[in-house]
Amino acid sequence: MEERVWLRDVGPRDGLQNERVAVATELKVELVERLMDAGVVSIEVSSFVHPRWIPQLADADEVFARIRRRPGVELSALVPNERGLDRAIAAKVDAVHVFMSASESHNRKNINKSIAETYPVLRPVVQGAKAEGLVVRGYVSTVFGCPYEGDVPVSQVLSVVERLFELGIDEVALGDTIGVAVPSQVASVVREVERIVPLDRVSLHFHDTRGMAIANIYAGWLAGVRRFDGSIGGLGGCPYAPGASGNVAFEDVLYLFEKMGVETGVDPVRYMDVVAWLEGVIGKPLASHARQVARGACEAT
């Protein structure tokens, strides 16, 4: 088995959209460029949703326009509809992220549509993006549990994944939106998904709400997944309480794989420099374990 993993940093989008303080456009650009300098080859940069929904990311077009691109780096963005796709194409994104939920109530709450009604909305986005030669990734929320419905049957997850591939997506990203998954569950869901999709088309996206994210990533790795999301500094996913965990921190995932001897392509020292820099930008301590260790918060003996 190839000892290589591909890590995507969703911090610029999923992280910054949850910050109360808006980050200046040039600092967003600088963040993405610093991440590329550190060796990150897949970055979710922003979102082409209507600025009314997420004002923090209203400058998506400008951010993309100003980033000095690097060969071999995929810059992606969330795209909810055809209007968003037009903007994404104009902004020259490399990859388009469409999204929906595996559970009815969460999908309705987030997208204001039933699951069945969502596919017709996604179809022209997926097809339009494919026609432009873009990578299309389908982000599926609440794969491992729903805040409204609790457990989500794997059959429901498989049905959504199958339909998304029928629409034409290239890859799927399975999200533990509320951070309830445990590793045995991850192993079992991945096994099921593998029956319909080869694992080189599957990413896993974990939140660390209950402290299970790294264990879930390890379980995904053992099951054969090689693509994982993380967010710089653990930003995002929980806008309400500093210290409370949302997205798993990219640098903690990095520690896991680097220490296991798995090639990530990312330079951990340079990456941690970006974390320190970002802490200055947003003006508050970042809560990742790796950052706390770097700050010398605790080196117990």
Place this chain on the structure above:
Amino acid sequence: MEERVWLRDVGPRDGLQNERVAVATELKVELVERLMDAGVVSIEVSSFVHPRWIPQLADADEVFARIRRRPGVELSALVPNERGLDRAIAAKVDAVHVFMSASESHNRKNINKSIAETYPVLRPVVQGAKAEGLVVRGYVSTVFGCPYEGDVPVSQVLSVVERLFELGIDEVALGDTIGVAVPSQVASVVREVERIVPLDRVSLHFHDTRGMAIANIYAGWLAGVRRFDGSIGGLGGCPYAPGASGNVAFEDVLYLFEKMGVETGVDPVRYMDVVAWLEGVIGKPLASHARQVARGACEAT
């Protein structure tokens, strides 16, 4: 494979000894009794080291004397020497924890002796405890890395484990003192240790310094270990910074196994009530993931 795990709560000893504010004796007694009420069957209650070393635990004798014992619950204590053993026997402990490090410099720093010089000190403690019919557990620190030496060769760990069993210990507990282990390493160390000790005599003790503890416990579980330490509220192991991680939180370990469908014997609802109560006792928020979720710090949707 039996779907059962035995969890030990080291919070009353390892947690409270690191608190700046001394906890009243009657509250320590109440903590242990509340843990037993919640179904915890193995508790490290205190330490019979000289009060000059750890004044917070100077009341070990009285704590043991006042606890109303329950059948089937093992109450243990750290015992550094023969004087401590006399006190432990008088206090009617069920199990004695002797301790040393797998790395020379950490052992010297902590015990002020070389590894070779430590065995003659432990021998009379182990033999004296066995003569009283007590369980003796050997806690080995820095198994997965040393703050002074970095990597610790597995051969060194095996040598210490082997010598401790020759002295007469019943069980060994392998500690990741500075929280540097990753799951692949845990799997490999456990495999090696299993060649000299059956795994029902092996516990794992993880610190969550780098956020790897739950993944490491999962790796230990997959490798066949069924005994794990945790500390209520994640207390202990890092006295310097609130929020920085020392011991893995018992309640996070509990979430892992309960959600995986593994029997723990512990009632999660009652246990979380003890966490909430303890938070009031020590007068600061406890930083475990489970506690933050219970406080509603973040239920991302």
